[in-house]
Amino acid sequence: MTARATAADGARPASPGSSPFKxxxxxxxxxxxxxxLVGTALVASMLGVVIPQMxxxxxxxxxxRDAWLELQRSDFGALTTPxxxxxxxxxxxxxxxxxxxxxxxxxxTVCTVSRLRPTIRSVQRxxxxxxxxxxxxxxxxxxxxxxxxxxxVANRLRAKHYRVLETHSEDGATYLFxxxxxxxxxxxxxxxxxxxxxxxxxxxxxxxxxDRTLALAETTSGAPVFDTPGPGxxxxxxxxxxxxxxxxxNVVDFRSHLEVTRGxxxxxxxATVNDPCSAFGYRxxxxxxxxxxxxxxxxxxxxxxxxxDILDFDGETAVVPSFRVTDSAGAVLFxxxxxxxxxxxxxxxxxxxxxxxxxxxxxxxxxxGAVASFVVSWRQVAGQYVVAIAGPGLDxxxxxxxxxxxxxxxxxxxxxxxxxxxxxxSDLPGAPDGVAIFQMPSGADGVPYLYxxxxxxxxxxLEPGQEFVNTGNFSYFFGGRVEAAGINIRRDPGDTFIxxxxxxxxxxxxxxxxxxxxxxxxxxxPNRVLFAGIAERTTRFDRELRKMSDExxxxxxxxxxxxxxxx
Amino acid sequence: xxxxxxxxxxxxxxxxxxxxxxxxxxxxxxxxxxASISLRRYAAxxxxxxxxxxxGSGQPNAPLGRLATTTTGVVVLALGAAVATRWVAVxxxxxxxxxxxxxxxxxxxxxxxxxxxxYSGMRRLGLVGLPIVxxxxxxxxxxxxxxxxxxxxxxxxxLLTIHVSVMMISYAILTVAFCGAVIYxxxxxxxxxxxxxxxxxxxxxxxxxxxxxxxxxxxxLGIALGAWWANAAWGRYWGWDPKETxxxxxxxxxxxxxxxxxGSGSVASAPGIRKVVPTRIRRGWRxxxxxxxxxxxxxxxxTYFGVNLWISGLHSYAGV
Numbered sequence: 086m087t088a089r090a091t092a093a094d095g096a097r098p099a100s101p102g103s104s105p106f107k108x109x110x111x112x113x114x115x116x117x118x119x120x121x122l123v124g125t126a127l128v129a130s131m132l133g134v135v136i137p138q139m140x141x142x143x144x145x146x147x148x149x150r151d152a153w154l155e156l157q158r159s160d161f162g163a164l165t166t167p168x169x170x171x172x173x174x175x176x177x178x179x180x181x182x183x184x185x186x187x188x189x190x191x192x193x194t195v196c197t198v199s200r201l202r203p204t205i206r207s208v209q210r211x212x213x214x215x216x217x218x219x220x221x222x223x224x225x226x227x228x229x230x231x232x233x234x235x236x237x238v239a240n241r242l243r244a245k246h247y248r249v250l251e252t253h254s255e256d257g258a259t260y261l262f263x264x265x266x267x268x269x270x271x272x273x274x275x276x277x278x279x280x281x282x283x284x285x286x287x288x289x290x291x292x293x294x295x296d297r298t299l300a301l302a303e304t305t306s307g308a309p310v311f312d313t314p315g316p317g318x319x320x321x322x323x324x325x326x327x328x329x330x331x332x333x334x335n336v337v338d339f340r341s342h343l344e345v346t347r348g349x350x351x352x353x354x355x356a357t358v359n360d361p362c363s364a365f366g367y368r369x370x371x372x373x374x375x376x377x378x379x380x381x382x383x384x385x386x387x388x389x390x391x392x393x394d395i396l397d398f399d400g401e402t403a404v405v406p407s408f409r410v411t412d413s414a415g416a417v418l419f420x421x422x423x424x425x426x427x428x429x430x431x432x433x434x435x436x437x438x439x440x441x442x443x444x445x446x447x448x449x450x451x452x453x454g455a456v457a458s459f460v461v462s463w464r465q466v467a468g469q470y471v472v473a474i475a476g477p478g479l480d481x482x483x484x485x486x487x488x489x490x491x492x493x494x495x496x497x498x499x500x501x502x503x504x505x506x507x508x509x510x511s512d513l514p515g516a517p518d519g520v521a522i523f524q525m526p527s528g529a530d531g532v533p534y535l536y537x538x539x540x541x542x543x544x545x546x547l548e549p550g551q552e553f554v555n556t557g558n559f560s561y562f563f564g565g566r567v568e569a570a571g572i573n574i575r576r577d578p579g580d581t582f583i584x585x586x587x588x589x590x591x592x593x594x595x596x597x598x599x600x601x602x603x604x605x606x607x608x609x610x611p612n613r614v615l616f617a618g619i620a621e622r623t624t625r626f627d628r629e630l631r632k633m634s635d636e637x638x639x640x641x642x643x644x645x646x647x648x649x650x651x652x
Numbered sequence: 653x654x655x656x657x658x659x660x661x662x663x664x665x666x667x668x669x670x671x672x673x674x675x676x677x678x679x680x681x682x683x684x685x686x687a688s689i690s691l692r693r694y695a696a697x698x699x700x701x702x703x704x705x706x707x708g709s710g711q712p713n714a715p716l717g718r719l720a721t722t723t724t725g726v727v728v729l730a731l732g733a734a735v736a737t738r739w740v741a742v743x744x745x746x747x748x749x750x751x752x753x754x755x756x757x758x759x760x761x762x763x764x765x766x767x768x769x770x771y772s773g774m775r776r777l778g779l780v781g782l783p784i785v786x787x788x789x790x791x792x793x794x795x796x797x798x799x800x801x802x803x804x805x806x807x808x809x810x811l812l813t814i815h816v817s818v819m820m821i822s823y824a825i826l827t828v829a830f831c832g833a834v835i836y837x838x839x840x841x842x843x844x845x846x847x848x849x850x851x852x853x854x855x856x857x858x859x860x861x862x863x864x865x866x867x868x869x870x871x872x873l874g875i876a877l878g879a880w881w882a883n884a885a886w887g888r889y890w891g892w893d894p895k896e897t898x899x900x901x902x903x904x905x906x907x908x909x910x911x912x913x914x915g916s917g918s919v920a921s922a923p924g925i926r927k928v929v930p931t932r933i934r935r936g937w938r939x940x941x942x943x944x945x946x947x948x949x950x951x952x953x954x955t956y957f958g959v960n961l962w963i964s965g966l967h968s969y970a971g972v
Contacts, residue, residue: 370887
């Protein structure tokens with residue numbers, strides 16, 4: 086019952102139909118309200134598309150979140166904070182967006198439930214009789230001036246796949262009811278039900294499914310998948326993480342060769358970006374690839390093993406100059422990245438005036454042991470790196486990327502500024518101050534090596550397979566760079582429901598659009614046949630009725646003049 | 653990488669298609685204009701003798717119309733051949749960057765338009781349809797045509813072909829729906845006939861609805877296939893990535909169109925809402941449901957260009 090009807094009822098006692106529940110039910114089943122919900126979901130989703138959304142890793146990290154918001158402040162100014170508080174930078178995880186979808190889901194549920202009984206009734210017990218005036222007012226109607234027995238009209242309808250019933254006779258007229266494809270009324274019901282099935286699938290994915298991402302490096306032992314140990318524990322070991330590169334340097338492939346073990350059983354499989362591997366009911370997806378991981382072994386003075394694992398640079402990098410040095414004959418003497426070897430902390434306690442330092446030592450080609458040594462320093466000024474070089478016969482000179490200086494018969498070119506893996510490690514065994522800085526530049530041959538400061542009085546260079554022993558007799562062995570991959574391990578019991586929902590939606594829409602139901606009432610009089618029907622507006626039912634009338638008139642042996650009075 | 657000869661041939665065919673599309677646009681304009689300038693001579697015997705009168709016949713020039721349709725056929729053939737040769741050149745379905753997808757989209761639009769023109773006999777729809785095809789082709793000239801290897805995320809031949817093709821076909825068909833909606837709204841709605849040289853509002857609206865009935869499930873299927881692919885490649889069906897969200901919003905706009913059609917009156921008259929929305933607003937704002945089709949086309953364009961060019965996300969590789 087609507088509000089207007091209730092008001093009109095005046096003093097009558099409130100019926101059950103006027104309860105808040107009934108009002109809410111009416112609202113949720115109202116197609117106009119559905120339109121409002123769809124429109125709101127549309128606008129809300131678009132907000133999430135056009136407004137920058139906070140990346141997932143930053144949401145749980147207050148420092149990263151604040152830094153990200155500061156970046157947005159340049160675009161949104163004073164609106165940044167209110168926008169953050171209202172969830173506009175994280176629309177799809179905001180309470181109001183979730184609430185909107187809850188309302189939509191409830192509305193779809195209510196609609197689906199509410200239309201089930203009427204739909205069944207409409208299919209199984211359709212109204213067989215309509216008032217006579219309906220034949221004059223129906224949106225779809227036609228008439229034929231013919232003299233045909235009702236059975237002939239019924240046969241004509243049956244030939245067009247209608248199910249025909251003779252309902253009654255009255256005042257010399259016979260009334261027919263014809264129904265075509267009544268079962269297709271379930272089409273809309275099916276497509277709405279599909280949305281609920283989608284919801285069930287989604288809920289199962291979220292609440293029953295399993296989802297964990299492990300970073301797995303080559304050379305490491307199998308990593309446990311579950312937090313809780315037990316007989317069902319699964320271990321995943323990275324055998325080989327591969328990044329395929331073509332001749333032009335384009336990345337064309339990421340794949341991981343994995344060993345998955347549960348109990349005494351081991352499954353070996355390969356996961357690629359588009360083809361996850363399956364083991365023990367779980368799917369293992371290739372989610373990321375890392376090549377900034379070093380294999381490191383540290384032994385104490387007595388030879389005891391202190392550490393034998395990977396050193397993950399975890400995406401941390403340092404910017405260093407990459408030099409190319411040629412002699413007067415044009416021979417290349419040096420062509421690689423120059424790691425930072427020291428730091429001039431400057432006079433202020435802050436890091437603004439910190440200066441990175443390195444030594445560029447170039448050996449003579451003559452083999453006489455002569456070495457030309459240059460000091461290189463660089464720092465960041467107003468967002469730009471400024472590099473200076475000084476050496477024998479060369480006053481401190483600023484050098485820009487692509488620029489060159491000449492000294493001692495050498496031409497020194499700052500080829501570019503490179504970003505190399507670099508990480509500070511605290512509590513490193515054997516480091517006098519407990520802190521060491523690891524850098525992993527690539528040599529002239531492209532092979533990465535480790536440059537470590539803080540483990541001795543001088544920086545240590547460790548080529549792959551090489552060991553360095555510091556003054557405290559701690560040994561550091563670099564096993565070389567290893568590759569790693571992020572492997573996403575999932576089990577999703579909801580996927581069956583999701584694909585079932587997609588199938589139901591497609592079938593439902595197909596039925597609704599392409600096999601629309603037609604209901605037809607016919608009044609057969611001795612000299613005229615009148616049709617009135619119901620069908621979806623774009624079925625061109627009016628044309629069908631006109632065509633049927635024309636066919637009836639053409640088949641009638643004695644057409645009645647159209648001037649005959651209407652019924 | 654690729655087959656340079658076929659790539660060059662594809663470019664030539666693309667330019668052939670573009671040039672022909674310009675001619676087709678001119679022909680459709682001339683065809684529609686011919687309806688308003690064609691004359692019919694009437695003669696009547698009066699007391700003052702025979703009087704001859706001349707008036708607009710309202711019928712367009714049929715040969716001109718046939719020529720416009722034939723030219724559109726040539727556009728379809730040229731662009732189809734451009735897509736086919738590009739396919740041979742790159743070794744996979746040529747829908748992996750904006751140039752390739754835009755050419756394929758323009759081909760799909762032209763083919764969908766031609767199909768619907770043939771189906772409906774509504775030739776003057778080309779007045780809206782062909783300029784859109786031409787605009788797409790002109791936009792395609794702004795994108796690099798270099799052939800680069802498929803990045804790992806796109807190396808799923810069947811799904812790349814099926815998912816992107818279904819999305820492209822649905823967008824193309826929905827573009828035809830937009831053309832019908834433009835004429836429908838220009839005519840003043842279902843019963844309108846503001847411009848005698850355009851198809852009737854009823855016929856244009858009918859055609860638009862037929863196209864939506866085809867495009868809507870296809871778009872849904874395309875989104876579902878995308879979810880399937882996302883599940884395989886990224887381990888999740890849905891991640892609110894800008895591209896997938898934008899496609900969903902487009903789909904929602906069509907759902908809104910269907911709901912608007914099936915309910916009479918404005919949203920503001922829904923029970924509960926009508927208590928709080930002033931009567932003046934309730935009675936004043938009742939937009940035609942066909943406006944949702946215009947919104948839908950705006951969203952298709954935004955999903956296609958806006959998300960690829962200006963918003964970064966997991967589909968950013970589809971950019972230039």
